[in-house]
Amino acid sequence: MNVTIYDVAREANVSMATVSRVVNGNPNVKPATRKKVLGTIEQLGYRPNAVARGLASKRTTTVGAIIPDISSIFFSELARGIEDIATMYKYNMILSNSDQNPEKELTLFNSMLEKQVDGIVFMGGKISDELLQQFDKSPVPIVIAATGQGTGEIPTVAIDYEQAAYEATKLLVDHNHKQPAFVAGTAEAETNNQKYKGYLRAVTENNTEVKQEYIVKANNTYNSGLDAAKQLADLADRPSAVFVSSDEMALGVIHGFQDNGLRVPEDIEVVGYDNTRLATMVRPTLSTVVQPTYDIGAVAMRLLTKLMNKEEVSDKNVILPHRIIERNSTK
């Protein structure tokens, strides 16, 4: 059997309560006693049992993170932001992949509650009604990150996806492209809808009649970008600029154009979205929307710590700043 708080107490000739106090840094312990206890802890190799502590105190110092796919370059950066701040505040993070599957999201959420996490950071595409209901009944605080869905009740951290998309498109419009093309991510994700809206706003305010063939549906993967580029390049009336809803897909688009003999940015300008590390790992380097991915994770987790501490938070819906960075895929 492992050494318990009781063993330490006996060996040090104090009560369990005292041992508990020194372990938890409670100041109400005479320095001499503290030293003695610390000594026998060391000597016995005592390691506090966090499960027992969790049961007694009703706090596990563990948070849950529900993420679509940790192997995505975008989300893994987010996760790193969450974990860094979690560690800073002495929390551990249980991480689970949802693949944006509504049923899996529900299962994961409940499994995390069973594990008695003190809070949850949720990232996803769209939040189903059922999940939303469960969120509302949640016994622990939840923060929604990078999900572009205002729910009213649940705190969120994100950027203004619509406005950022508007600005990216506007940049292209200002470069004298009457209607830049748009390579869209799947409409399953609310952020993608926001991006589409922003694109449309920039295009229509220019009074253009919208060409539907310039709007191609894809799914944010590199390969779908490749395909989209080919599709666009084959158009009789091909566009001279394109706004792509994610960096990874934008790399695909750039390469797709290049594979079809077009030069970026001379023949066609390209703007991406996210500013992941990929943006500088391509030639030409990618102009893109800077979304502070790591920070969204970090801020979401920081917000969660406040909520878990029942601190007052003035603003439950945090919008982080974005900007456009011009590199070499635009003129």
Next chain:
Amino acid sequence: MNVTIYDVAREANVSMATVSRVVNGNPNVKPATRKKVLGTIEQLGYRPNAVARGLASKRTTTVGAIIPDISSIFFSELARGIEDIATMYKYNMILSNSDQNPEKELTLFNSMLEKQVDGIVFMGGKISDELLQQFDKSPVPIVIAATGQGTGEIPTVAIDYEQAAYEATKLLVDHNHKQPAFVAGTAEAETNNQKYKGYLRAVTENNTEVKQEYIVKANNTYNSGLDAAKQLADLADRPSAVFVSSDEMALGVIHGFQDNGLRVPEDIEVVGYDNTRLATMVRPTLSTVVQPTYDIGAVAMRLLTKLMNKEEVSDKNVILPHRIIERNSTK
């Protein structure tokens, strides 16, 4: 207060033990009773408390994963492999970033043991003596993944880093490059040393006198690849082929050469290592060593489940197969 097993028992007119049996799928319950209990569980919205269960049963169905950096494209794929299999076997995963910092590794390891995880998957560069000692004293099983360090006692899952590097270099040698250059990752990581050895073996068996200026130390980042390429390109006697110890860095190397007016593969051939998704996200596409990253994670986790179940495992040191895939960065 939340609804407990006791509430369910009272409401269903059975004992806690029976409720526990129903919840845990113990067959020794009369169907009628089971149904009744299930009914009141539903009705009361009872959710088992995993912390209490963990304390009583001494199993938390949670595993720990210590990983250098989840935002790295290589490790995030590994993590996904771990998590998928963990979920399949009903485990949750606590994920922590170590940045390959030995002290942090120690802290994380102990913190996970405090949390009473049932097992741990460790990924890192080099395992410090102190950490190794702690591993040996661990009350729960540990599996070391993708770390290239045989420790004897602790089970490992990896590929043969030396042999793979040998083959990659050999490919270049066979393309009539007397001595391909080598862009190395930091020697802090054991895998990198293995790669270096493999490189050297392929070069020396060819009886070449080894040019030290062809071996450049870098750190596996894109930018260090950029620098390495410049350094190599500036050599009076510049190499005509280069083996790079990671894909991300290989992209940097390719772009570095291109930025310096060299053509890949016409002027210089490039081979990478890992076959991350990046390998096809570059022009020319990258010839590279296929390391089954996801599988390493998955197999490591599967192995851990066996160990946690105290099943006999015949082979404690799993070497997964690798191969070289030729794309367009080689002739």
Next chain:
DNA sequence: CTGAAAGCGCTAACAG
């Protein structure tokens, strides 16, 4: 097939 009862290891009043 079911129940009673003893913990699991720790925290948190409460008392002194």
Next chain:
DNA sequence: CTGTTAGCGCTTTCAG
């Protein structure tokens, strides 16, 4: 400053 004493919610013998 320190000790006593209840639990936290569940699993697990042991009986029956």
